[in-house]
Amino acid sequence: MASNKSWSFVAVASSAILMTMLAVTARADGALQYDFYNATCPGVEDLVRAELKAKFAADVTLPAALLRLHFHDCFVRGCDASIMLKSHNGTSEQDADPNSTVRGYEAIEDIKAKIEATCPLIVSCADIMAMAARDAVYFSEGPDYQVETGRRDGNVSILEEALQFLPPSDGNVTVLTQFFAVQNLTMKDMVVLSGAHTLGIAHCPSFSKRLYNFTGAGDVDPTMDPAYAKNLATVCSTPADNVASVQPLDPVSPAKFDTGYYQSIYAHQALLQSDAALLEDSLTGAYVQLMNNATYLDTFFADFAVAMINMGRAGVRTGVDGEIRDTCGVYID
Template sequence: MALRRLVVVVVVAAVAASCRQGLAFPAMSALPGLPVAGLAVGFYNATCPQVEELVLAEMRDIVQRDWTLGPALLRFMFHDCLVRGCDASIMLISRNRTGEQDAAPSYGLRGYDEIEQIKAKVEEECPMTVSCADIIAMAARDAVYLSQGPRYPVETGRRDGKVSVMCDANNDLPPPFSNIVDLKTYFSVKGLGWKDLVVLSGSHTIGRAQCSTFAADRLYNFSGSGGQDPSLNKTYAASLREACEAGLQNDNTTVYMDTSSPSTFDLGYYRDVYSNTSLFLSDQALMHDRWTSAYVERMAAAASPDEFFSDYAVAMTNMGRIEVLTGDNGEIRKTCGAHVD
């Protein structure tokens, strides 16, 4: 088993490297928690001082129209930052269908139109000034805030990338069936530690997921056994089977990731993981490591979300520093959804 995991990691790393031909050298912290040159809270204070309030106003309009777009836009930042870094490459469109948007992990990803809506409003006030990458980061923060979570400071100063490749997204995003060893490997490659992993996983406290992302592994064919994951709470599993049809490969039926408070950014996710009622194998995998399981247990028993909120601000800042383009690297685009071919 250990050998198989090693082979998987090596193969993934080799394939991911092969996708990176021609990639500009990004700015990146050498260790989690260290600042990145070119990023700063208030980067636009002189050039577009109202940008954060513009983004927040648009986000209020978006989530009032459909609250599920808040969690969707939080997920959007993960898909941007974990693939080629936080450079808005997820917004780039490939006519040949070989871009990040066309990758398997991007199936069901929502938020493209909403990022364009926010960008258009910002362009009206501050033409060719604010990057799409920074808008994605601010929108994710406000998605958390508008779900009763913290409105943490967001570093800005990113510039937008010009490359979007399908295989990067296929290789760099951890699948929902990942075990704890694989999860820690995916995160460590990006300069993130175990605490970033367990804290950022708390994002699953809001929003929904499609049955196709978990049903086979959790309900109907766990580890190829043809049965249910034995660690999954049986009552919860029965309710999931009512929603998710067996054998339906692209089942886009959605269920809440946190059944007790799906629209509130709170500690419900950790209570679900601790009680074996989390949705994904990758969620339950947090209980298979000494450090991540201890954090889950502490948050599940916490009377206040303050520690989680503080940790979340740090972890999102760390993720927001991954492979960023700053200074003269990258570009500022008028429209985020430019074509790459």
């Protein structure tokens, strides 16, 4: 059970206060800025949103995929679209096991092609990915926050770095905090950004150990709600169930961006061990307990917007560093 200890997380969140928070957290060095493309490619954010609206209508699972794609990109070499790069010999980030179920590449390429037809070699793939993640949240009934832009694309993508820097699905709070700290993200950023799991699914191999062999003795994770664990076992019928079998990360409201993720954790119905771990720490557990109350939805929205902006600054390339490609998924070998 989470303690009552808090980080003074409670806040009154309105659209005006949210924009103030975003302004306060804006970078002082000007490396990224709002409306970066106003003069060079006016209307690009509207174009991205219009394209995504149509794509999301055709594929209701795409918002979660694009949000995850942005996360997995930013945690390896920073937000530089390096995850988009391809390899003929299986050595790029895309080829790493944690990225084996990542998708959404084609949607980013389609949007890039539309932009190139209007503003050739102006808008980076990294910025398109940041806009797409924001719009994925917006079209899932989440907050509509402003994205800093001005990123340039990297041209290096290494499989081993994805293995090294992507947070593990079975990590505890100490481990997760360390992975986020590498990206200059705080523990609060970590517990808030974990809320992105209110969208999307996980494949059986990422949580089957909790059902069949948690301690190595063929047991079930004792922190899981027994009825929930039994239901999961009907989907993942064996410890080695194939990757095609999936479950929603948020069983409360899997297609809506809200606090259902935290409600499921509080009810001991977290799918991943790393999600369940948030309830066991006094600080992250306090946030989970707070967000178990749906009246704090606006607080979560404000916190998430700020945390996404913080993450979007990770390892960015700006100015003359990096490149602007006409295609995001070029081969690097």
